[in-house]
Structure formats: C-alpha cells, structure tokens
Amino acid sequence: MKSALPIVLLTLLATGCGSSSMSSSTAPGVTVHLAQVPMPQDIFYFSGPVNIQYQLAVTNPTSDPVTLSRLDLQTVGPGAYSLRTAATPMNLKVPPNTTAKFLISVWGRARGGYLSASEPVTIRGTAYFQDEATRKSFIRLFNENILPG
Numbered sequence: 001m002k003s004a005l006p007i008v009l010l011t012l013l014a015t016g017c018g019s020s021s022m023s024s025s026t027a028p029g030v031t032v033h034l035a036q037v038p039m040p041q042d043i044f045y046f047s048g049p050v051n052i053q054y055q056l057a058v059t060n061p062t063s064d065p066v067t068l069s070r071l072d073l074q075t076v077g078p079g080a081y082s083l084r085t086a087a088t089p090m091n092l093k094v095p096p097n098t099t100a101k102f103l104i105s106v107w108g109r110a111r112g113g114y115l116s117a118s119e120p121v122t123i124r125g126t127a128y129f130q131d132e133a134t135r136k137s138f139i140r141l142f143n144e145n146i147l148p149g
Helices: 004-016 041-045
Strands: 031-036 048-060 066-075 081-083 088-094 098-110 121-131 137-146
Touching: 031 121, 031 137, 041 098, 048 066, 048 081, 048 088, 066 098, 081 121, 088 098
Parallel strands: none
Antiparallel strands: 031 048, 048 098, 066 081, 066 088, 066 121, 081 098, 121 137
C-alpha cells in the first residue's frame, strides 16, 4: 500500500499540471507559408542592415476561426542575409475555411558581396496560434527556402 501511494500522487500531480494546449494529433490542420516580397537584389551586395518584407499566408481549413498570436523567425545556416528578429507578438485573425495573407517586415543583416547576394536563405519559423472556439493553443513549425530578390 505504501508503494502505491506515491504512484497515485504522481499521477494526480501530472494530470493536474496539464496545460490547455493541444497535442499534435488533435491540433487543427492550419498551415503557414512565408514568401519574400520582390525587391532589388543589389540591396544585398553591401554588408549591413536591410529591411525585408514577407507575405505570410495562413490557411485555416477548419470551421473555427484561429488567431496568430506570435511568430518567431530565424535563419538557418549561411545565405544572402540573416534575420535578427526576436519573438514578434501579433493578433491576426484567420477566418474559418480561408487563406489569410499578411504583410510583415523584419530586419536582417546582409552578408555582402556579389556572389553571396544571390544565395538562398533558409528560414525556420514557429507560429503560435489559439483556436477561438476552444480557446486552446497550438504551434506550427515550418521551414522555407527563399531566393532573395
């Protein structure tokens, strides 16, 4: 009996500390796509800070609205530029059964040089959502390979 008590207490503690976030199997099938807005490629010829704009497309195939509450972007490996963004709080509503498109702007740093200005950039993104019907949170991870310019 003494050995069963810690197991029962541990089980109750684990279930009581559960969060309101959804597991990957119950989270809605929301997808995120990031595309760079066309800009002159010669901006990346010189080393230094650059302002980069992206079109963020969020597809919500569910019958409930969702809200994008935060977006984290970071570059992976070398490329024409690297992003210097922290967590970006947002409050973007995506209606049910639609694809909503948003224009976002971030600061990056160009590597400089004629050859590196055309190198592809790999971006890892983490999008934080909240389902408006259930008030539960879920996360979408995505990777994009972007050709500058």
